[in-house]
Amino acid sequence: MASEIFHQPLARLAAMLGAGELSSVELMQAVADRCRDVEPRVQAFNSRDEAGALAQAAESDRRRSRGAALGPLDGIPIGIKDVIAVAGQPLTASSRMLEHYVSPYDATVIRKLKEAGAICWGRLNLDEFAMGSSTENSAFKTTSNPWDLSRVPGGSSGGSAAAVAAGEAVAALGSDTGGSIRQPSALCNVVGLKPTYGLVSRYGLIAFASSLDQIGPFARTVEDAAILLGTIAGHDPLDSTSFQAEIPDYRGELSRRKGPWKLGIAREYFAEGLDPEVGSAVQAAIDHYRRLGCEIREISLPHTKYAVGAYYIIATAECSSNLARYDGVRYGHRSAAAGDTVDLYFKTRAEGFGPEVKRRVILGTYVLSSGYHDAYYLRAQKVRTLIRRDFLEAYRDVDAILTPTAPTPAFKKGEKSADPLAMYLNDIYTIGVNLAGLPGISVPCGFTRSGLPMGLQLIGQPFREAELLAIARAYEAGHDWSGRHPSP
Amino acid sequence: MTYEAVIGLEVHVQVKTASKMFSRAASGYGFPPNTLTDPVVLALPGSLPVMNRAALDQVIKAGLMLGCEIAPLCRWDRKNYFYPDSPKNYQISQYDQPICKGGSVEIELPGPARNVMGEHKAIPITRIHLEEDVGKLNHHGSESLVDFNRAGTPLMEIVSEPALASADEAFAYLTALRTIIIYGGISDCDMEKGQLRCDANISIRPSGTAALGTKVELKNLNSISFVRDGIAHEIRRQMAVVQSGGTVVQETRDYDGQTGASQSLRTKEEAHDYRYFPDPDLMPVRVGEDWKARLRAGCPELPFDRQRRFLESYKVPYTVTSVLIPDLALCDFFEEAARLGGRAQAAANWIVNDLLRELRAARICLGESRIRPAHVAELVGLVESGAISGQAAKEVFAGMFGTGEMPASVVARLGLGTGPDPAELERWCREAIAANPKSAADFRGGKDSALNAFKGQVMRAAKGKADPRQVDSTLRRLLAESPV
Numbered sequence: 002m003a004s005e006i007f008h009q010p011l012a013r014l015a016a017m018l019g020a021g022e023l024s025s026v027e028l029m030q031a032v033a034d035r036c037r038d039v040e041p042r043v044q045a046f047n048s049r050d051e052a053g054a055l056a057q058a059a060e061s062d063r064r065r066s067r068g069a070a071l072g073p074l075d076g077i078p079i080g081i082k083d084v085i086a087v088a089g090q091p092l093t094a095s096s097r098m099l100e101h102y103v104s105p106y107d108a109t110v111i112r113k114l115k116e117a118g119a120i121c122w123g124r125l126n127l128d129e130f131a132m133g134s135s136t137e138n139s140a141f142k143t144t145s146n147p148w149d150l151s152r153v154p155g156g157s158s159g160g161s162a163a164a165v166a167a168g169e170a171v172a173a174l175g176s177d178t179g180g181s182i183r184q185p186s187a188l189c190n191v192v193g194l195k196p197t198y199g200l201v202s203r204y205g206l207i208a209f210a211s212s213l214d215q216i217g218p219f220a221r222t223v224e225d226a227a228i229l230l231g232t233i234a235g236h237d238p239l240d241s242t243s244f245q246a247e248i249p250d251y252r253g254e255l256s257r258r259k260g261p262w263k264l265g266i267a268r269e270y271f272a273e274g275l276d277p278e279v280g281s282a283v284q285a286a287i288d289h290y291r292r293l294g295c296e297i298r299e300i301s302l303p304h305t306k307y308a309v310g311a312y313y314i315i316a317t318a319e320c321s322s323n324l325a326r327y328d329g330v331r332y333g334h335r336s337a338a339a340g341d342t343v344d345l346y347f348k349t350r351a352e353g354f355g356p357e358v359k360r361r362v363i364l365g366t367y368v369l370s371s372g373y374h375d376a377y378y379l380r381a382q383k384v385r386t387l388i389r390r391d392f393l394e395a396y397r398d399v400d401a402i403l404t405p406t407a408p409t410p411a412f413k414k415g416e417k418s419a420d421p422l423a424m425y426l427n428d429i430y431t432i433g434v435n436l437a438g439l440p441g442i443s444v445p446c447g448f449t450r451s452g453l454p455m456g457l458q459l460i461g462q463p464f465r466e467a468e469l470l471a472i473a474r475a476y477e478a479g480h481d482w483s484g485r486h487p488s489p
Numbered sequence: 490m491t492y493e494a495v496i497g498l499e500v501h502v503q504v505k506t507a508s509k510m511f512s513r514a515a516s517g518y519g520f521p522p523n524t525l526t527d528p529v530v531l532a533l534p535g536s537l538p539v540m541n542r543a544a545l546d547q548v549i550k551a552g553l554m555l556g557c558e559i560a561p562l563c564r565w566d567r568k569n570y571f572y573p574d575s576p577k578n579y580q581i582s583q584y585d586q587p588i589c590k591g592g593s594v595e596i597e598l599p600g601p602a603r604n605v606m607g608e609h610k611a612i613p614i615t616r617i618h619l620e621e622d623v624g625k626l627n628h629h630g631s632e633s634l635v636d637f638n639r640a641g642t643p644l645m646e647i648v649s650e651p652a653l654a655s656a657d658e659a660f661a662y663l664t665a666l667r668t669i670i671i672y673g674g675i676s677d678c679d680m681e682k683g684q685l686r687c688d689a690n691i692s693i694r695p696s697g698t699a700a701l702g703t704k705v706e707l708k709n710l711n712s713i714s715f716v717r718d719g720i721a722h723e724i725r726r727q728m729a730v731v732q733s734g735g736t737v738v739q740e741t742r743d744y745d746g747q748t749g750a751s752q753s754l755r756t757k758e759e760a761h762d763y764r765y766f767p768d769p770d771l772m773p774v775r776v777g778e779d780w781k782a783r784l785r786a787g788c789p790e791l792p793f794d795r796q797r798r799f800l801e802s803y804k805v806p807y808t809v810t811s812v813l814i815p816d817l818a819l820c821d822f823f824e825e826a827a828r829l830g831g832r833a834q835a836a837a838n839w840i841v842n843d844l845l846r847e848l849r850a851a852r853i854c855l856g857e858s859r860i861r862p863a864h865v866a867e868l869v870g871l872v873e874s875g876a877i878s879g880q881a882a883k884e885v886f887a888g889m890f891g892t893g894e895m896p897a898s899v900v901a902r903l904g905l906g907t908g909p910d911p912a913e914l915e916r917w918c919r920e921a922i923a924a925n926p927k928s929a930a931d932f933r934g935g936k937d938s939a940l941n942a943f944k945g946q947v948m949r950a951a952k953g954k955a956d957p958r959q960v961d962s963t964l965r966r967l968l969a970e971s972p973v
Contacts, residue, residue, distance in 0.1 A: 086535040099534065106528050108535055205535040212769035241539050241772050319769055322567050325578035326532040330635065342633075346571055369569070369764035378766060 007035040007168035011225040015073035025076025029058035045164040049123030057120045075118030080170030083124035086205035095139035096129045098353030108205020110233040125160030131209045134427045138357040147487035152411040155185030162189035173219040180431025183443035187406035187456020190445045198438035199244035202237030208323040210316035213435040223474040227251035258471035265300035265399035276409040282447040302391040308433040314381035321365030389437040406443040406456030445482035491696045494724045497651035501686040504547045509641035510621040511538030522636040530641045532576035544643035552589030565771040569764040574624040584765040587618035596661040604808045613650040656721035668792045706741040715746035803833035825862035831869030859893030868896040881905040921946040
C-alpha cells in the first residue's frame, strides 16, 4: 500500500510534482477519492470543498507549467483544524456556537500557506473549542482512530491526526494548548510538532488559552514537519506575542545537524500510570539514541506533579475570558427563546456550548473571582514559573528531553468521557511543555502487540526547533514506523 | 454640626490617534454605523489585539505634563463583564499598575471679581491609565442596535484624589485639565462628541474631620456645567439626608442635567466582580528613558505657566489673558503678533476684542480667519506711529477682516491716513499761528486752551484727516521754537 499516492510524504510528492511525474489535480483527486472511501468511517472532517480544492490544484498546475511554482507546498492539500480561520470557509471550532459561522478573513498561517501555493483542504474535527483529548467533545461527531475505528484518535486535534494517518490530507495544521497536536499524533502514528510559544503567529486561531496555544504541523515525516514549520513560522505584526526570531532553513538544517546529542530522561515522566508497552517502546528509543553515540542523562523536573493542576487553572481562567465573546450579539448562535439581554446571554451560551466547555468556563470564572484569584490563578502562575525553571535548569546539561508522548495508546471511545479527570491525565507528559513555552515533537515509535501506534516525545529548547527536528529525524531514520499505514 | 464635601473625579478622555487602541481600524466620529470596524474591533473568532504605540505616546505625554511618575513597564489587564456594547465582553485596561501615577492639576478658583485672578491650588491625581472605549447602543422601541464605531477607541482615565471641596473646585479642575489636554494635542475634549466624560465620587463629612464619608458615584455628567450642577445637587441631597437623621447609602446615581435630578442606578451589593487578570495576548511594553525624553521634548508650556508669562513679559491685563489662555490657537496667534512688533497689549486688545467679535459675527473659527498675526502687528504699528488714528484703525480692521488685505494697503486705498506729510502739516500750523497772533500770545502767556483756535484751522485745512495728537505736538513745537 506504500505506493498509494495519498500515503506519500509531502517531500516526495513535492519532488514528483516538480519532476512532472504527478499533477496537483491528480494528487488532489486521489486525496479526495480517498476521503470519499474512508471518511464515512474515519469522520475526520467537519466540512470540505472538493470543487474549490480541485480548482486550486488546477491553478497550481498552471503555475508550475509556467515555471512559476511557489515551492514544495505548491499544489499540496493541507488539512486545517476547524479552529484556524480561512476566508470564506466555515470556522466552527466543532461547536454549535459557531455551527454556521464563516470566517471573513485568513489566519496568518493560512495566508502564508496560500502564498506558498498550498491548498487549504477541508475543516478538520476537534474537541469543541480544542478542549479535550479525544474529539468526543466535538458537537458534531467523534473522529475514529484509523488504526482501530472503535478507538479515539486523541485530541483535541484528532481530526488533523486521523486525516494525515488515513491518507485524507498530505499534512495538516493543528493547535496545541496542552498536547493537542502531540497526543493525537502519537495515537495515530504521525509526526506532530508544537513550536516554541511565539514562533508561529496565533492571529486567526480561535483562542482557547492564549498563553498556551500554538499552531503546529501534523506530517508523515520529520522532514515534512520541517517544511511546514518553515512556511508558517515567523514574526507577525498582528500578534504581539509572536517573537522576532530568525527563521532558519529547518529542512536544510536536518541534514546539517548530526549530533551526537546529550538527551535527558526525567524520572518523573516514567512513573505510575505509564502503559508498560509504551514504556518499553520509549526505552527502545533511548537505546537507539545511545547506539547513535548520544549521551543519556537522568534529569529531574521536580515540579512536574503540579503541572496538570496549574494548567487547569491557567487554561480555564484564560478560556473563561476568551470565550466571553460568544454571546449571540454579533455572530454565531443566538437563542431564539431569549427575552432580555441577560436572558440572551444565558440561553445562547447554554444552548451553544457543550458540557466540557461549560465546565471549563465555570472553573475559569471561579479561579479568577475576587477572593479566589490569589489562591488559584496567582499561585498557578508561580507554579508555572517553577516548571519553566525546571526545564531551563535541565537544559544546562542536555540538548533535549525524551519522554513518552501519551501514557497509553489510543483508548476506546466512551472509555474516559464520563471521567474528566482521567481524560485530563492523558496530557500529563505534554502539558508541562506548554506551561514552559517550549517546543515539543511527537514521532511514531512503534506499535503495541494489538497494533496501536505509540509516540515518542522530544522536548527542545526555546526557539531551537532546528536542533529538535534533527534529533527527531535521527530516531526516525533508524525506523520505518511512518511507512506503515492503516486500512480504515 | 456643619458638613463639608469631599469630591474625587474620574475623567475619561478619548485619545486622539489615527487608528484604534488595539487594531488598525480608523478612529473617528460621525461615520455611518459599524464602518470603523475590523475583525479585532468586532472580536471575531481568532482576532488578536496589538497595541497602538501612538496612543501610549499620548498618555505618557499627558502624564509628563501633569508631573506623573511614568511606569517603566506598560502592562495590560482584562476587565471582564458582559455588556452588548463590549465586543469581547472584556475590556482591555490597566488594573493595579497604571501607566501614570501621582502628579497634579493646577486649578484657579473664581476670583473676587471678574478682573482679579483667583486663588490657585494643586489638585493631586491618583493615576492615569489607558484602556479602550466601548460601542454605542441605540434603542429603537423594543429593539436595541449596536454601533461599534466607537469601540476600541483609545480612552484614558484620569482619577483625581478625593481632594476637591466644592462644585466650583470640580468645575475649575475639569476646566484646567481639559485645557492642559488640549494644549498637549492629546484630545480635542469635545464633550458633545463624548471625547471627555466625567464621573464624580462625592461624600460629606463633619467639617474638619479626616475620615471619608460614604461615597456616591454620580454618572453621566456630560457637560462641564452639568458636572458643577450635578455635584452641587448631590452635596445638597446628602446634606439633607444626614440632617433629616438618615445615612448616605453607597450607590451609583445617574444625574440628568436637563431636569437637574438624580436617581439611583445600583447599590454596592450589585457591584461587579471584574475578575481582572493580565491580558495574555499583550506583552508588557518597556518605556525607556529615551522614549520619555522624546515625549518630554514635545510637551508644550502649561496653560497657567503661559498665563503668568503673558502677565509678566507682555504686561497683558488679567482679563485679557483669561480670554487668551483657554484657547491654544488664540494664544499662539497673539504671541506671533507680539513677536512681529508693536505693543503686545495693543495686539492682545485687537485680538480679544475686535478679532473675536468679528469671528463670532462671521461664525468662523480662528483657523479660517483672513486676518493673520502679521495684520494685527502692522495695524498696531500704524496706530503707534501716528500714521492712522484710532478711529481710522477700526475702519482698517473692518476692511481687512473680509479680504485679508494688509492694513497699510487698506489705509492707502481708503485714504484713511492721518493726512498730509509732516511738511505740509507744519505749513498749515505755521499759517494758523500767523493768522492768530493773539491766541499765540495767550498760549505763550500760559493759556493752554488757546491752542484750540489753531487746531480748528489746521483740521479745516486737512479736511479732518490729520491726527489730532500730531497736530497738537506740531503746534506746541512751533510755538515754542519761534517766538514771533
